[in-house]
Amino acid sequence: xxxxxxxxxxxxxxxxxxxxxxxxxxxxxxxxxxxxxxxxxxxxxxxxxxxxxxxxxxxxxxxxxxxxxxxxxxxxxxxxxxxxxxxxxxxxxxxxxxxxxxxxxxxxxxxxxxxxxxxxxxxxxxxxxxxxxxxxxxxxxxxxxxxxxxxxxxxxxxxxxxxxxxxxxxxxxxxxxxxxxxxxxxxxxxxxxxxxxxxxxxxxxxxxxxxxxxxxxxxxxxxxxxxxxxxxxxxxxxxxxxxxxxxxxxxxxxxxxxxxxxxxxxxxxxxxxxxxxxxxxxxxxxxxxxxxxxxxxxxxxxxxxxxxxxxxxxxxxxxxxxxxxxxxxxxxxxxxxxxxxxxxxxxxxxxxxxxxxxxxxxxxxxxxxxxxxxxxxxxxxxxxxxxxxxxxxxxxxxxxxxxxxx
Ligand SMILES: [Zn+2]
Ligand SMILES: [Zn+2]
Numbered sequence: 129x130x131x132x133x134x135x136x137x138x139x140x141x142x143x144x145x146x147x148x149x150x151x152x153x154x155x156x157x158x159x160x161x162x163x164x165x166x167x168x169x170x171x172x173x174x175x176x177x178x179x180x181x182x183x184x185x186x187x188x189x190x191x192x193x194x195x196x197x198x199x200x201x202x203x204x205x206x207x208x209x210x211x212x213x214x215x216x217x218x219x220x221x222x223x224x225x226x227x228x229x230x231x232x233x234x235x236x237x238x239x240x241x242x243x244x245x246x247x248x249x250x251x252x253x254x255x256x257x258x259x260x261x262x263x264x265x266x267x268x269x270x271x272x273x274x275x276x277x278x279x280x281x282x283x284x285x286x287x288x289x290x291x292x293x294x295x296x297x298x299x300x301x302x303x304x305x306x307x308x309x310x311x312x313x314x315x316x317x318x319x320x321x322x323x324x325x326x327x328x329x330x331x332x333x334x335x336x337x338x339x340x341x342x343x344x345x346x347x348x349x350x351x352x353x354x355x356x357x358x359x360x361x362x363x364x365x366x367x368x369x370x371x372x373x374x375x376x377x378x379x380x381x382x383x384x385x386x387x388x389x390x391x392x393x394x395x396x397x398x399x400x401x402x403x404x405x406x407x408x409x410x411x412x413x414x415x416x417x418x419x420x421x422x423x424x425x426x427x428x429x430x431x432x433x434x435x436x437x438x439x440x441x442x443x444x445x446x447x448x449x450x451x452x453x454x455x456x457x458x459x460x461x462x463x464x465x466x467x468x469x470x471x472x473x474x475x476x477x478x479x480x481x482x483x484x485x486x487x488x489x490x491x492x493x494x495x496x497x498x499x500x501x502x503x504x505x506x507x508x509x510x511x512x513x514x515x516x517x518x519x520x521x522x523x524x525x526x527x528x529x530x531x532x533x534x
Contacts, residue, residue, distance in 0.1 A: 129457075129458045129459065129514065129518050130256060130518065130521060131252050131253070131256055131514055131517040131518045131521060132514070133256075134252050134255055134256060134517075135514060137251075137252065137255065138248050138249065138251065138252035138513060138514060138517055139248075139510050139513065139514075141161075141165065141247070141248035141251050141252070142244055142245060142248035142249075142510070142513050143230045144161060145158060145161065145239065145244040145247050145248055146230045146231075146232065146239050146244040147230050147231070147232060147233045147234075148161075148232075148233060148234055149219030149220075149232050149234055149237045149238055149239040149244065150217075150218065150219055150234065150237065151218060151219060151220075151221060151237060151277075152218040152274060152275035152276075152277055152278045152282075152283075153179055153180060153218075153274055153275050153278075153283075154180070155180040155217045155218055155274050155275075156180060158180070158217050158247070159175055159180045159181070159182055159217075159272075159274075162182045162217075162247065162251065162272050163175050163182050165251055166182070166184050166251070166254060169254075169255050169258050169259075170258060171184050171186060171254060171255075171258050172184065172185075177287065177290045177291075177292065178274075178283070178286045178287045178289075178290040178292075179274055179275075179283065179286060180217065180274040180275075181217075181271070181272060181273055181274055181283060181286075181287055181292075182272040183269065183270070183271050183272070183287075183292055184254065184269070184270050185210075185267050185268070185269050185270075186254060186257045186258050186261070186267065186268045186269075186270065187261070187266075187267050188208060188261050188262075188263070188264040188265045188266055188267065188268075188528065189261040189262045208265040208266025208267065208528065208531070209266045209267075209297040209298070209527070209528060209531055209532055210266060210267040210268075210269055210295050210296050210297055211266070211267070211268055211269070211296070211297065211298045211299070211300070211523075211524050211527040211528055212268075212269040212270075212271055212292070212293070212296045212298070212299040212300075212478070212482070212484075213250055213253065213268065213269070213270050213271065213299070213300055213301070213520050213523075213524055214271040214273055214299060214300070214301040214475060214478065215243070215246035215247045215249070215250040215270075215271070215272055215273070215301070216241075216243045216246055216247075216272075216273050216274075216276035216277075216283075216301075216475075217243055217247060217272050217273060217274050217275075217276075217283075218243060218274055218275050218276055218277050218278075218283075219232075219234075219237050219238055219239045219240070219241070219243065219244075219277075220237070220238055220239075220240050220241060220277055220502060221236060221237060222236070222237075222238050222240060222502075222504060223235070223236055223238065223504060224238040224240070224504055225504045225505040228505070228507065238504065238506075240501060240502050240503060240504065240506040241276075241277065241501045241502060241506075242303065242304035242491070242501060242506070242508055243276065245304050245491075245508050245512065245513050245516060246302065246303070246304070246516065247272060248513055248517075249302075249513050249514070249515075249516035249517035249519075249520060250270055250272065250516075250517070250520055252513075252514075252517035252520075252521075253268075253270070253517050253518075253520035253521040253524065254268075254270045256517075256521055257521070257524070263525070264524075264525055264528045264529070265528060266528040266531075267295075268524045268528070269292075269296060271287065271292060271299075273287055273474075276473065276474055276475075278474075279324055279326075279436050279437065279472065280324075280326065280434060280436040280437075281436075282437060282474030282477075283474070284474035284475060284477040284478055285474065285477055288477055288478065288481060293478060293481035293482055296481065296482045297482055297483075297527075297532060297533065298446060298449075298482055298483050298484060298527050298533070299478045299479070299481075299482050299483075299484035300446070300450055300484060300485060300486070300487070300520070300523045300524070300527075301475045301478075301484070301485075301486040301487075302486060302487045302488070302489050302516055302519060302520065303473070303486060303487075303488055303489065304488075304489050304491040304501070304508050304512060304516065305488035305489055305490055305491055305501075306491045306492050306497060306498060306499060306500055306501060306506065306508075307492060307498070307500065308466075308488060308489075308490035308491070308492060309462075309490045309492055309493070310490050310491055310492060310493045310497070310509065310511060310512055310515070311459060311460060311461040311462065311490060311515075312460075312461070312462040312463075312464060312490035313451075313454040313460050313462070313463045313464070313487050313488065313489055313490065313519070314463075314464045314465070314466035314487065314488040314490070315442065315447050315450050315451050315454070315463065315464075315465065315466075315485055315486070315487045315488070316442050316447065316465065316466055316467075316468050316485075317442065317444065317447055317465050318441055318442060318444060318447075318468075319371075319402045319439065319440075319441055319442075319468040320439075320440040320441065320442050320468050320469075320473075320476075320485075320486060321439065321440035321468065321469055321470075321471055321472055321473045321476065321486075322371070322373070322400035322401055322402055322439055322440075322468070322469070322470045322471065322472055323399075323400065323401055323402065323404075323407055323435075323436070323437060323438050323439040323472060324398060324399075324400060324436040324437045324472035325398065325399040325400075325407060325410075325411070325433065325434060325435050325436055326396065326397075326398055326399075326432075326433070326434045326436060327396055327397060327398075327399060327414060327431070327432070327433045327434075328394070328395075328396035328431070328432045329351075329354060329394070329395050329396065329418055329429060329430070329431050329432075330392065330393075330394050330429075330430040331347040331350050331351055331354075331392065331393040331394070331421075331422075331427050331428070331429055331430075332347065332391065332392055332427060332428040332430075333345030333346060333347040333350075333389070333390075333391055333392075333393075333425070333426075333427040333428075334389070334391060335388065335389050335390070335391035336388075336389045337387060337388070337389070338386065338387045338388060338389055339387070341389070344389035344391075345389070345425070345426060345427055346389045346390060347381055347390050347391065347392060347393035347427055348381050348382065348390055348393060349425060350393070350421045350422070350424070350425040350427050350429070351379060351381055351393035351395055353421055353424075353425075354395065354417060354418065354421055355376055355379055355395060357417055358374045358376060358397075358414075359374075361374060361410060361413045361414060361417065362374045365409065365410070365413045366401075366406055366409065366410065367406070370401060370402070370403055370406045371401060371402055371468070371470070372399070372400070372401045372406065372410070373398075373399065373400040373401070373470050374397065374399050374410070375397045375398050375399075375400075376395060376396075376397040377396055377397040377398060378394070378395060378396055378397070379393070379394075379395040380393065380394045380395070381393035381394070400470040400471075400472065401439070402439045402441070402468065403439070404438065404439075407435065411433045411435075414431070414433060415431055415433060418431035419431075436472065437472045437473065437474045437476065437477070438476050438477060438480075439472075439476055440472070440473045440475055440476030440479070440486060441476060441479060442479070442484070442485035442486065443479055443483040443484055443485055445483055445533060445534075446479075446483040446484050446485040447485040449485075449523075449526070449527070449530075450485045450487055450523055451463045451465075452526075453519070453522045453523040453526045454487060454519055454522070454523070456522060456526075457515070457518050457519055457522050458518070459511070459514075459515050459518065460515070460519070466488065473486070483533055487519065489512065489515060489516055489519065490512075491508050491509070491512045493509055493511070493512075496509075497509055497512075
């Protein structure tokens with residue numbers, strides 16, 4: 129493993145980042161740490177591009193960067209391709225289990241999704257590249273992206289608008305994956321992760337005494353009808369081969385008083401699918417359902433439906449390329465094509481601008497590393513951090529050697 133020579137540094141970065149987790153768009157200390165680390169290794173970076181993001185271009189000795197206008201490459205001659213590597217930066221608002229080591233020192237915030245692992249490993253890959261510029265032609269753009277956990281307005285969108293994909297021919301990302309054995313890498317064929325949209329409905333009727341229903345307008349009945357019709361939207365209004373989840377997350381109405389008509393009912397949840405036209409169709413159907421129910425029951429229905437992350441669809445060619453790269457990495461013994469999941473990520477946004485794919489890196493070795501992401505006991509071993517670094521490095525070098533997509 130080439131990255132082994134920086135093992136101590138990489139493990140140290142991971143420990144530091146893990147101790148100081150920060151929530152979406154508040155990754156100030158994280159940003160400073162990344163920028164200082166890169167700068168200390170002679171890598172010029174851009175911390176102005178978008179909120180708390182850090183972007184740096186590492187240009188091979190044999191080739192100069194594409195003129196992308198965002199980093200320190202303006203006006204340079206185009207020679208060689210540019211490959212981007214992305215790591216996410218944010219943590220979650222939750223308390224880490226007490227016996228964790230390293231443990232979060234920021235109360236109520238925890239790197240329970242492994243983004244500390246992604247950042248430390250990408251720093252490691254960047255440092256190797258900066259010290260081995262004679263070994264590649266072209267540019268590796270490293271992208272530290274804030275706010276992946278946001279779900280609605282993640283950092284990918286802002287970075288793309290700020291021009292981070294300008295000149296990029298390929299982009300690769302990864303995510304540690306507990307439940308999958310360490311040494312196994314999974315890269316989906318096409319559909320990898322679902323889109324994520326939110327819906328909320330507030331129903332307003334008329335309160336009063338429960339014994340005088342005709343003088344009031346009870347909101348529980350229209351709320352129940354809306355809730356029970358969600359299955360109908362899913363099964364009868366989307367195609368049978370579309371994978372769709374319409375999940376109701378809350379339904380609130382009334383108090384514990386048995387004799388009061390509830391005047392307001394609120395319900396909401398999340399919609400997951402893989403198809404953009406299905407997303408639009410579901411929005412139309414649910415908006416119509418709310419309108420129909422409002423008319424039928426004579427209540428006011430305020431319905432809102434917000435599109436969050438789009439689906440993450442790995443480019444087929446990029447996915448195959450990435451699988452071949454991973455298979456070459458020492459420590460990877462199995463490369464699989466896993467089934468997609470209904471969870472969401474904003475990495476898919478980049479894949480609309482260049483061919484790209486994301487890999488799931490198996491992280492489970494023992495009971496300690498068996499907890500799911502977002503669990504207070506989530507933990508990743510150092511070996512997984514190093515493996516992630518080597519995978520980032522391998523795919524970038526392989527792509528630059530290949531030069532371009534056929
Ligand atoms: Zn994550
Ligand atoms: Zn997460």
